[in-house]
Amino acid sequence: MKTFNRRLTQSVAALALLGALPAAAGTATYSGSLCTSVSGFSAPTIFRSGRLLNQTANTIEVVCPLQRNVSTSFTEDSSFAAYVIDAHLTENVCCVATVAEADGTAITSGSACTTGADTANIKGISINLASVFASVNGYLSLRCVIPGQYTDTSGAKFSSVLSSFTVVE
Amino acid sequence: MSKVRWGALGGVAVAMTVAGMAWSQGASTPEETTRPAPVMEPRPGSPADLEQDVRALRAELAELRRSQAALARQPAPEPSRPPSAAEEPVASRPPGEATLAAAEVARQERRQELEAELEVAAHTEPRDPDWARSTEALVTQAFHGGGISGSRLVGVECRTHLCTLEVEHDGPEGRMELLPSLTLTPGLQGQAVLSPRTEGSRQLSRVYLSRAGERLPMTLRR
Numbered sequence: 001m002k003t004f005n006r007r008l009t010q011s012v013a014a015l016a017l018l019g020a021l022p023a024a025a026g027t028a029t030y031s032g033s034l035c036t037s038v039s040g041f042s043a044p045t046i047f048r049s050g051r052l053l054n055q056t057a058n059t060i061e062v063v064c065p066l067q068r069n070v071s072t073s074f075t076e077d078s079s080f081a082a083y084v085i086d087a088h089l090t091e092n093v094c095c096v097a098t099v100a101e102a103d104g105t106a107i108t109s110g111s112a113c114t115t116g117a118d119t120a121n122i123k124g125i126s127i128n129l130a131s132v133f134a135s136v137n138g139y140l141s142l143r144c145v146i147p148g149q150y151t152d153t154s155g156a157k158f159s160s161v162l163s164s165f166t167v168v169e
Numbered sequence: 170m171s172k173v174r175w176g177a178l179g180g181v182a183v184a185m186t187v188a189g190m191a192w193s194q195g196a197s198t199p200e201e202t203t204r205p206a207p208v209m210e211p212r213p214g215s216p217a218d219l220e221q222d223v224r225a226l227r228a229e230l231a232e233l234r235r236s237q238a239a240l241a242r243q244p245a246p247e248p249s250r251p252p253s254a255a256e257e258p259v260a261s262r263p264p265g266e267a268t269l270a271a272a273e274v275a276r277q278e279r280r281q282e283l284e285a286e287l288e289v290a291a292h293t294e295p296r297d298p299d300w301a302r303s304t305e306a307l308v309t310q311a312f313h314g315g316g317i318s319g320s321r322l323v324g325v326e327c328r329t330h331l332c333t334l335e336v337e338h339d340g341p342e343g344r345m346e347l348l349p350s351l352t353l354t355p356g357l358q359g360q361a362v363l364s365p366r367t368e369g370s371r372q373l374s375r376v377y378l379s380r381a382g383e384r385l386p387m388t389l390r391r
Contacts, residue, residue, distance in 0.1 A: 076389040094358075096349045105341070105365065106348040111358040112382075130360050130385045133280050135273060143349055 026169070028067055032162035035062035035144070044146070045159075052162040054146040059091065066140040066167045075169050080127040082144055082165040086114040087158035091147035095165075097127040102137035117150070119158040140167060283387045284364055287331070287377045290386040294328035300380065301327035304356070308334060308378075311354040318350075319343025323373075330383055334376040344374055351376070360385045 031050030039060040045053045080097040094113035098106045110127045312322040320343040323335040338344040359379035379385045
């Protein structure tokens with residue numbers, strides 16, 4: 001029993017030390033609920049699952065914060081992904097990933113959109129930024145345009161959804 | 170008889186005590202013998218071994234940071250030239266700031282290197298007339314359609330995979346919002362890089378825009 005306790009303590013200590021090391025560049029995923037509407041009075045709906053829905057009749061635009069996982073190094077390559085439901089028959093969900101300097105000047109950006117419509121299944125939007133030119137205080141953000149509710153011929157309404165987004169740096 | 174009985178009972182009690190002690194020693198012996206001595210090396214892969222590795226790596230990292238800071242504080246390799254005023258504050262800054270300053274110099278160098286590569290592509294790439302014409306029209310339309318505010322298009326030239334845009338801004342706000350607005354324009358959904366510059370009171374930017382779905386021609390270090 002004593003031996004078990006001692007080993008457990010050592011394991012916990014070793015894990016705590018490893019956890020205290022500086023975070024290396026890697027992947028981080030966030031729920032859509034972190035995004036904020038920049039479309040004036042049109043507000044998105046947030047479900048308990050953390051998904052963000054556009055239940056209004058108009059297109060809304062949201063901005064999502066992203067954590068940079070680098071300290072002083074120059075990031076050569078970074079990728080972003082947004083997982084969405086594009087329920088609109090004629091409009092698409094489009095996202096722009098941006099790297100901005102600390103003052104807000106966007107210096108690198110890339111964008112992508114969904115194609116077609118699917119009221120049930122999640123689609124991935126992938127964006128690759130060539131190089132993160134920003135200095136250590138520069139920041140990343142994702143901006144997505146989500147179409148309004150689509151109403152079919154029977155009157156049923158379908159909302160487009162931003163479930164989550166991911167950054168790989 | 171009674172004396173004999175008490176003597177026998179006492180003998181049995183002593184024997185049981187001795188046997189009990191021997192048993193308890195025997196039971197504790199394996200644990201005592203397997204317990205590592207304080208000076209013993211931890212087994213490879215054990216938590217103690219990992220702990221030692223982490224300590225060693227931390228010490229190595231601290232040493233590397235010290236070396237990097239010392240290198241950043243060194244003057245330029247010209248012994249006859251006195252240190253300039255611009256170098257002086259870097260030397261007197263604390264190591265953390267010196268490290269950041271060195272990283273910033275490296276970043277600017279890398280940025281210039283990549284922009285030079287983009288400029289080469291912009292000047293040497295052949296022109297795909299169909300794509301170039303339609304994309305130039307899309308870019309012009311994006312600026313005149315009201316989707317981009319606070320910036321004016323001075324010139325645009327497209328090749329096969331890359332367009333270069335010269336843009337003048339009314340103020341910093343226009344420059345800040347240019348790329349996110351431009352790359353949301355249908356048909357212009359590629360990679361974009363903005364290189365800001367100031368000419369007198371004019372705020373200008375050179376924008377490199379890749380063909381939709383393609384990468385900008387930059388050789389990345391992996």
